[in-house]
Amino acid sequence: MSKLRVAVIGVGRMGRRHAENLRFNVHNAELVAVADVDSNAAGKLAAELELEHSYGSTEALLSQQNIDAVVIASPPKFHVSAIQAAASAGKHIFCEKPLALTLAEVNEVEGAVERAGIVLQVGFMRRYDPPYIEAHRRIAAGELGEPIIFKAIGRDREPPPLSYFKSGSGMLFVDASIHEFDLARWLMKDEVAEVHAFGGAIACPDIGQCGDLDAGIVNLRFTRGAIGNVENFRQSRYGYDIATEVVGSKATLRIGYLQQTALTVLSCEHVSHDVVDHFLVRFREAYFNEIQDFVQRVLADQSPAITVQDARKALVISLAAERSYREQRAIKVSSGMEVAQPAP
Ligand SMILES: NC(=O)c1ccc[n+]([C@@H]2O[C@H](COP(=O)([O-])OP(=O)(O)OC[C@H]3O[C@@H](n4cnc5c(N)ncnc54)[C@H](O)[C@@H]3O)[C@@H](O)[C@H]2O)c1
Numbered sequence: 505m506s507k508l509r510v511a512v513i514g515v516g517r518m519g520r521r522h523a524e525n526l527r528f529n530v531h532n533a534e535l536v537a538v539a540d541v542d543s544n545a546a547g548k549l550a551a552e553l554e555l556e557h558s559y560g561s562t563e564a565l566l567s568q569q570n571i572d573a574v575v576i577a578s579p580p581k582f583h584v585s586a587i588q589a590a591a592s593a594g595k596h597i598f599c600e601k602p603l604a605l606t607l608a609e610v611n612e613v614e615g616a617v618e619r620a621g622i623v624l625q626v627g628f629m630r631r632y633d634p635p636y637i638e639a640h641r642r643i644a645a646g647e648l649g650e651p652i653i654f655k656a657i658g659r660d661r662e663p664p665p666l667s668y669f670k671s672g673s674g675m676l677f678v679d680a681s682i683h684e685f686d687l688a689r690w691l692m693k694d695e696v697a698e699v700h701a702f703g704g705a706i707a708c709p710d711i712g713q714c715g716d717l718d719a720g721i722v723n724l725r726f727t728r729g730a731i732g733n734v735e736n737f738r739q740s741r742y743g744y745d746i747a748t749e750v751v752g753s754k755a756t757l758r759i760g761y762l763q764q765t766a767l768t769v770l771s772c773e774h775v776s777h778d779v780v781d782h783f784l785v786r787f788r789e790a791y792f793n794e795i796q797d798f799v800q801r802v803l804a805d806q807s808p809a810i811t812v813q814d815a816r817k818a819l820v821i822s823l824a825a826e827r828s829y830r831e832q833r834a835i836k837v838s839s840g841m842e843v844a845q846p847a848p
Contacts, residue, residue: 508596508799511537511571513562513586514578515549517664518600518627521784522575525795527553533799539565540578562586566593573623573802575795576600580679581672584609591620598798600627602682602822603815605674610816617812625798625808626815628686630746632793636687639750639757643691648752651692654724654732656684657760659745661781663738669714676703676717676736677825684734684748685821686814688724691750692732695817698725700834701825707739722825723834743779744786 510533512523519540526535535555540546543560550558559565565574566589573596576586580602590597597617603626604610617624630636643651658680663669673679688696703720705712712718718739724732747760764785768777780786797809821837828835 505572505803507532507534508803509534509536509570509572510575510799511535511539511565511568511573512575512577513539513565513590514576514582514600515540515542515545516577517784519575519577520549521791522577522598522795523549523553525792526575526799527555529792530796530799532803533795536570537565537568562589566590566595571595573597573799579668579671580605580674584612587613587624588616591616591622591624594620594622596623596802598625598627598795601686601815602674602678602819603812604819605672605678607816607819607823610812610819614812614816623798623802623806623808624812625794625801626810626812627794628683628690628810628814628818629787629790629794630683630687631690631790631810632797633787633790635759635761636691636748636790639748639759640691642757643693643750643752647755648750648757649754650730651694651750651752652730653749653751654688654692654726654730655749655751656687656732656734657737657745657747658684658735659737659740659743660783661740661742661744661779663708663711663718666710666714669711669716674822675715675826676720676738677701677722677829678819678822680736680738681720681722681734681825682818682822684736685825686818687748688726688732688734688821689814689817691748692726692730694726694728694730696724696732696821696824696837697727698834698836699723699821699825699828701828703829707737711738717829720825720829722828724821744782745780746783746786 537557539559546558703717
């Protein structure tokens with residue numbers, strides 16, 4: 505197989521980006537079809553990208569013969585059924601985060617992937633962002649000594665539309681903080697042992713009415729004794745602010761940037777510059793890198809870089825944080841493995 509023939513399921517913000525990368529930028533992939541329950545959206549994107557095929561459902565898409573792999577970028581509550589259908593059809597899968605919303609669903613995914621013997625990679629794209637890659641390399645090389653404190657900020661400039669919160673996206677800790685929890689595990693080379701979460705919906709009461717939060721803070725304790733803190737906020741107003749710090753016994757790393765363009769205006773009144781405003785801009789390179797790597801791994805018959813187990817471990821932390829917020833107490837993450845599930 506010289507080119508991997510890939511189809512995209514769900515053509516909203518992320519699906520469109522993956523489709524564009526597969527169509528124009530990943531040279532050993534061929535984008536062969538797109539699907540969305542909004543068949544007009546699928547048709548429109550297919551026309552824009554000059555694709556022959558678009559569909560209004562995953563099932564219809566999977567009836568097309570020449571598909572080797574699918575990218576799943578529908579809302580999370582639809583991930584598991586799409587994974588099961590694609591796996592039974594023998595397709596390799598790249599699935600956006602969160603892989604699933606409950607641990608029972610992760611077990612179903614794991615079973616389906618094992619039975620089908622396919623590759624499933626999860627979209628924790630920050631692991632493909634050059635500054636995060638370099639931080640990970642330096643930590644692995646021992647430059648920081650022993651990692652002691654993990655701090656992460658994830659702020660959106662504006663929240664997604666309310667329809668996003670109604671679509672089965674998972675609560676703030678599952679939808680947004682899961683990126684930070686994955687980074688915590690990856691950069692600290694440790695597992696989170698305990699969480700204590702706080703949250704509210706003060707800036708965006710509409711989000712509160714959807715049963716979600718617009719702001720959350722989660723304190724972490726790692727198994728080897730390191731500590732951490734994760735903040736997520738839906739409406740910074742000033743920009744898309746993703747910043748992570750790892751404080752070690754010998755050195756500290758600060759990852760992230762706020763200024764998009766290398767132009768600063770200095771006047772007698774103020775000093776100003778533009779600000780990164782969206783994840784599609786900040787992580788442009790990471791989105792390309794992750795899909796290219798997935799395609800290369802499938803073509804080379806290699807294991808995925810980010811696995812179902814990584815998705816499970818990050819979800820366990822998210823669900824424990826959600827439970828900690830609801831019960832207003834610290835929660836041991838190992839106990840969350842068995843019992844932490846979203847409230848009905
Ligand atoms: N990695 C990242 O940085 C990142 C950023 C945003 C979103 N995401 C993830 O990507 C996924 C999609 O998020 P989004 O922001 O693109 O959402 P979105 O709302 O913009 O798009 C979702 C699309 O899926 C379609 N859809 C709904 N149900 C479907 C189904 N059953 N089958 C096929 N299509 C269906 C909708 O019509 C819509 O076009 C989510 O898992 C989300 O968590 C990841």
